[in-house]
Amino acid sequence: MAATTATAPAKATSGTAGPRRPYRIRQRLAGWLFATPFTLLFLLFMAVPVVASLVMSVTDLRSTDLRTPFAVEFVGVDNYTRLLDDAQFRRAALNTAIFVVVGVPLTMAVGLAAASALNSALVRFRTLFRVGFYLPVVTSIVALAVVWRFLLDPEAGLVNNALRLVGVDGPNWLGDADLALPSIIVMAVWRNFGFLMVIFLAGLQAIPADLYESSTLDGAGRWAQFRHITVPLLRPTLLFGGVVTSIGYLQLFEEPLVMTRGGPLDSTLSVSYHIYNQFGFGNYGYAAAVSYVLFAVIVGLSILQFRLLGSRD
């Protein structure tokens, strides 16, 4: 911070040293004043709670202890070791992992396909498609989950009505322990590919057109161009999209809550849903511990992204 005063008068060579000094003090006061609302709110609702919860995660704090916070017991890493013995947590972690590992590549593939199609010089009405594909991204996930629950209803749902038209008796998508999670993955792809499409489209438009032109002269086909020009040059964008989507998918919550309540037989219980349930049962210390594990995974992913990006650029 001391450097700020030293570097300040870079432009002050014009001999106006006199009125400079009050400017600097006034700027300092103004800076602090302008930062005050954010800083206060940040301390009160972010910094203090988060530090406190790190403490909380090594105690047996329960909702009934809120009024006497000093009566809680120090339990060390018990909350964290308890995680490993918690069969429901292990199931939730597995479900979330499947959701991420299957859902993210699918969403990226659909997003990239849509972006490539829209980037083609042959397509007009781009805004129409972009707005249409982006629509689910901006709308309430809860409302969409309600709509999809209806869509996948075994009797009244649109999907099974369509299947009936071709003579197929559709299954009970959300009521079947083997189909519920795949159904939610499909819904997530449907909802989120539009976001990646916009990101990828920006990346595609940054690739110089003459690369494609010269490779066409060399006789490269469309697929060869895609593999050897588009994908390598889009790599940082793809990586960014993949990480952002993974971070989002790791927090899967609203869809199972509204569509399946985590069932059937915990087949759609996610880590976030587990945190919420434990919080609902009043196990604040345990819930905080689970959320730190989730956070550690998210931070790990972000670091991995920077490493991967940094090593190539």
Next chain:
Amino acid sequence: MRRRDLVARVGLYVVLGAGLLVVVGPFLWAVLSSVKPEAEIRRIPATWWPEVFTLDNYRELLSRLDFPQAFANSAIVAVLTTLGNLAFCSLLGYALAKLRFPGKRALFLVVLGTLMVPSMVTFVPQFVMVSNLGLVNSYGGLILPFLATPFGVFLMRQYLLSVPDELIEAARVDGAGELRIFARVVLPLCGPALATLTILTFLASWNNFLWPLVVATTEDRYTLPVALALYSVGQNRIDYGLVLAGAVAVLLPVVIVFVLLQRHFLRGIATTGLK
């Protein structure tokens, strides 16, 4: 060559058109179903266009549930949250972009470091804090934690970096105070950024679910998504007409605003890489 282009073009339109149908179809079907009577919604085979057009589902939404209250709560929370972000984020964004003061680097690092911290990770400690402050089930509890978001600060700072220093220097030489410079010189230049911030903040608040779900404990404080989710979760045989009408009430304002202002949305993503 031209013939191949034509084939490719037709192929692309078929694929994109089918995609559009799959993405937009569920929205249309929800709207159409919400104006059918429950019996028609459940009829097999399903009707696409309503045979009997009725607004009963919406009438019931207004009378039986606390939806008008939830709608008002959502609007109150979203408007106040947006106003707070406009004021506080532009203040700090300006300070970080244009003023020199000790602590600036640390503050910017705080903003960057918390930009991506998901609410799923922080809601338990935040709830304990809000509870200790006696703000559970109050508008204060719903609004205050989101009143100045790192995202808004980042957005405003990035935009303000592009505002030329000369304008601000000139005002300073004229003897204007920093607050006056901010209000009279800086803010009027921030139109596009403030528009983007307004849209994104309002939307995030309108769609926000986890925090109001946790903080609002009685129906008179539920926001729309909370009312909708808890109502549809609480039923075994779901009353589709009613919940679809509720879903449409949540979706439709956003869809209309998005279609009208889509340029601002897509620019917001392009400049920050964030939702």
